[in-house]
Amino acid sequence: MHNNSMSIFVRNSLIALLVAGVITGTVIYAVNYLNNARVAQLGAMENQISIDTLSLDTQFSLLETAPCDSAASSTTLTGELTDLGDRLSYAEGQLGIDNAQVIQLKEQYSLLEIRDYLITKELAAACGTKPITVLYFYSNAGDCSDCDKAGYALSYLRTTYPSLRVYSFDYNLNLGALKTLITLMKVQDTLPAFVVDGKRSYGFTSLADFEKQFPKGALATSTTISAGL
């Protein structure tokens, strides 16, 4: 009887190990498949935004000045960039900040942001508009304790005031164009760092203090929304 129990135990243990291994392997494969699908979607979005950006840029070059009716297209592009940024942030949380695909996607995303920022400035100069732009520099290397709060506050402001254009950059990203932007804007490595309408500021304390950095009246139309809702 003992030998019989022993043989059943050994057999069942091996089968159970195999079953557990196959299930775990399948689950890991499925989750990886899903993550790859996420990355593929991000890549597709970036490609589309890249084409749209290039189209807008080419339009400017053809007309030798910024067509003011392109402002709407530019706004749509910024909205798409925001959506892409949110998804990229989520994917970064799922796949990890060291993931090569995530880093590559972030580099492309940062380039698109810089391009969109330049187009916005060109449109503003040609058409006399005054869009409020925020360049936000963060770090997720564990050396920026207030970056979470700053990011959340900017998400809130961006949602509440759709005309606000927020561009988020990972300060530590090894990207030539980003480093040039950081140099041009004279942004130091005290994070979080902001450039609101060309003026630099560092650190985050509260939403109220942060809002003071915006030009007077810049958030006026939406103040009602923030207070009322």
Place this chain on the structure above:
Amino acid sequence: MCYNCAMMSPEVLAYPFLFIALYFESFLLVTFLSKPAREHRLETVVRSTPKVAIIVPCWNEETTVAGTVESLLALEYPKEKLSIILVDDGSTDNTPAVIDRFSHHPQITALHKKNGGKFTAMNLGIEHAKDAELIGFLDADSSVAPDALREIVAAFDEPGISAVTASMSIYKPRTILQRMQYAEYSLAITLRHVFASVNGLYVTPGPFSFYRRSIFADIGMFKRAYLAEDMEMTMRMQRAGLRIGNAIRARVYTKGPPTFPKLIKQRVRWTTGFMRNMFFDYRDLIGTKKNAVLGMFVLPLGIIAIGSGIFLFILSIFQIIQRGLHAFSMLQVAPLSYAFSWHKFTWFYLPITALTILGVMVIASTFVWMVIGKHASKTPGKLAFNMVVYLCLYGIIAPLWLMRSVSDVALGVRTTWR
């Protein structure tokens, strides 16, 4: 973007435990489908009716012992072959008078003794059951189904069986904790059935476990055994190479602690009894090849279960506090209405990770075993709601008695009965 993602998520620490849980569930499935377990689920055929004695040790059970005795008298078994021995272990309430009311019954013997602990009452009962071939025990807060004894006796027909356990369930659960225990006991029915089929049991529980009388002469009587005399006896039987079976349709109903303090008290007694017996007196069973199921699977996983229960609880508390504080600090930044406003949701944001999928699979398979346990044993009652209660409470409450037990064993705190 992803802010402060640099720290490795502590969730990854849960993966080894999840894999072990999955392995355990897979082993259950394979063994449940194996020939020995399948044969044990076949319809019961009673080939003989040996003489049986059922001992009911009582200590301050004035409200429940009468119901226990009446359920025993209603057992479908030849009256001349069934004797019931009630042993009052020095009760200080009205228990002596209650059991004396039954003393005139031809099947019943009522004994009284000074309080000496449950094991002394059980041993006294054994001494008075000289002509019985099979001796069973029933706690004085439990009752049995009429056909339970026939199921038990039939299980002894299998060659080499020295003891047989029954299928316990909670009788008419009323409080939320009893409902949780109902689901837990349904799972235990399956576990006991599966592990008995490969002789992997480490406890023959107090409610309605039976032994061949001869084993008490061979390996001795019950001992104090850190108030876990049933576990100690089972481990002694396993050490002696004896075989312990299970009669899945032998239903016994127990009340189950209705309140939190009583539940914790009971479970600390069980868990410390398990740990003390195993670590202090039966360490040789761990890893033994003589009974590989017990030594290399059940006992090691029992230890891992205690450790993982505590570890995962602490990990969860740590995560809840960490995320709670983070969420709280975020709520200070922007108006509350923003946090609860509608955000666009697509499949992209589905929070699917290997951890969540494997966790859901383990929980789902646990529920399946509960359903199987209930139906295979033909236990009455409704399970669905009780499973929900189990899901909500067990992971919070069980670690509390596990931590208390580990602490008591480590510090040498003496466990008391009530």
